[in-house]
Amino acid sequence: MAARDEVMAALKGVPGPDGRTPLPESGAISGLTIRDGKVFLAILIDPAEARKMEPMREQAEAAIKALPGIAGAVVTLTAESARAVGGGGHAHGPPQRQGGGRSAAPISGVKRIIAVASGKGGVGKSTVACNVAVALARLGFKVGVLDADLYGPSMPKLFGLAARPQLAPDGQRLIPLESFGVRVMSIGFLIDEGAPVIWRGPMVISALNQLLREVVWGDLDALIVDMPPGTGDTQLTMAQNVPLSGAIIVSTPQDLALIDARRGIAMFQKVQVPIIGVVENMSYFLCPHCGGRTDIFSHAGARKEAEALGVPFLGEVPLDLAIRQNSDEGLPVAATLPESADASAFMEIARRVADTLEAGAPGAKPAPRIRIV
Numbered sequence: 001m002a003a004r005d006e007v008m009a010a011l012k013g014v015p016g017p018d019g020r021t022p023l024p025e026s027g028a029i030s031g032l033t034i035r036d037g038k039v040f041l042a043i044l045i046d047p048a049e050a051r052k053m054e055p056m057r058e059q060a061e062a063a064i065k066a067l068p069g070i071a072g073a074v075v076t077l078t079a080e081s082a083r084a085v086g087g088g089g090h091a092h093g094p095p096q097r098q099g100g101g102r103s104a105a106p107i108s109g110v111k112r113i114i115a116v117a118s119g120k121g122g123v124g125k126s127t128v129a130c131n132v133a134v135a136l137a138r139l140g141f142k143v144g145v146l147d148a149d150l151y152g153p154s155m156p157k158l159f160g161l162a163a164r165p166q167l168a169p170d171g172q173r174l175i176p177l178e179s180f181g182v183r184v185m186s187i188g189f190l191i192d193e194g195a196p197v198i199w200r201g202p203m204v205i206s207a208l209n210q211l212l213r214e215v216v217w218g219d220l221d222a223l224i225v226d227m228p229p230g231t232g233d234t235q236l237t238m239a240q241n242v243p244l245s246g247a248i249i250v251s252t253p254q255d256l257a258l259i260d261a262r263r264g265i266a267m268f269q270k271v272q273v274p275i276i277g278v279v280e281n282m283s284y285f286l287c288p289h290c291g292g293r294t295d296i297f298s299h300a301g302a303r304k305e306a307e308a309l310g311v312p313f314l315g316e317v318p319l320d321l322a323i324r325q326n327s328d329e330g331l332p333v334a335a336t337l338p339e340s341a342d343a344s345a346f347m348e349i350a351r352r353v354a355d356t357l358e359a360g361a362p363g364a365k366p367a368p369r370i371r372i373v
Helices: 004-011 047-065 098-104 125-138 155-159 201-213 233-241 255-270 301-309 321-328 341-359
Strands: 029-035 038-044 072-078 113-117 143-147 177-179 182-186 222-226 246-251 275-280 313-316
Touching (some): 004 029, 038 201, 047 072, 125 143, 125 155, 125 182, 125 246, 125 321, 233 255, 246 255, 246 341, 255 275, 275 301, 301 313, 313 341
Parallel strands (some): 113 222, 113 246, 143 222, 246 275
Antiparallel strands (some): 177 182
16 A cells, blocks of 8 residues: 555656646645545645646646555645635635536536535434435436535444446546435445545535536436534534525524534525525424324424424424334335335425425525526
């Protein structure tokens, strides 16, 4: 396996952003991680030069892949701030979007991009995203899922996928895997299960853009983006860099989760992304033996919060053993238990999402840019 010094030596033959200085001496290497024979490299660039720097990125990736013992390489371009790269000077100011706005451009063939988000982890956001995608596919829509939770990718497990994506004939893009009629792309397909992703925020944004734009999605009615939990800088930047048609917020009913859901709604409204609606997950528990109902985490809290904020309420999903078991086995209930109450809940949510997208997202405050492309 190649060591860090060997990687840096190989990169000496690659000119840095100025076109002259060897990349390791240019000061542009923002991060280098080697794990299980795979190399992850981030190169800091001026965001206005993103297109121009693509040949440098490709050359660096090829140089690393040529090393003995390298199983793969991912080289990303990142723009941490308005810093002058390789020039020794610094310009103070807020972080800029990578690619000078290029990342906000529509994705060819993708009509709508929908974020599924939560203000905190542990509310079942990924399970909801998976099953809503499957439910939309059952309704006849062409659907894809992008697993944007790079630190904790769940979609390979939820969809029961373990293969690695193949390269498209152009040799540049990846072909997404498919399960239950849904096309799926995740960083989890490219790293070993359980391997930590130790990347800084700018590296995450760059990797996300590659997973979003260097994939052969084909014609899709909707691309579901499973966002990472929280409302920090990474989540905010992703919301700004992905041309979203709207966002779905997932919460559980208790007050603590609703506080975080409120933050999630506020974050999307801040960047003028319409709110499609709120889903209350783990809404109630039905005893499989006696049929008795227990509101373990309280009940209807998300519905009341949605009403208070003036955004749509999409539906309730019960806390059910079948959802947990099927999710662990890669068998989403929306497809494998179509007659169950669980599947019915996801189908109803999917219908409301589809109806809202056709009519626009009335829950947005304000809604000046409902982009359906």
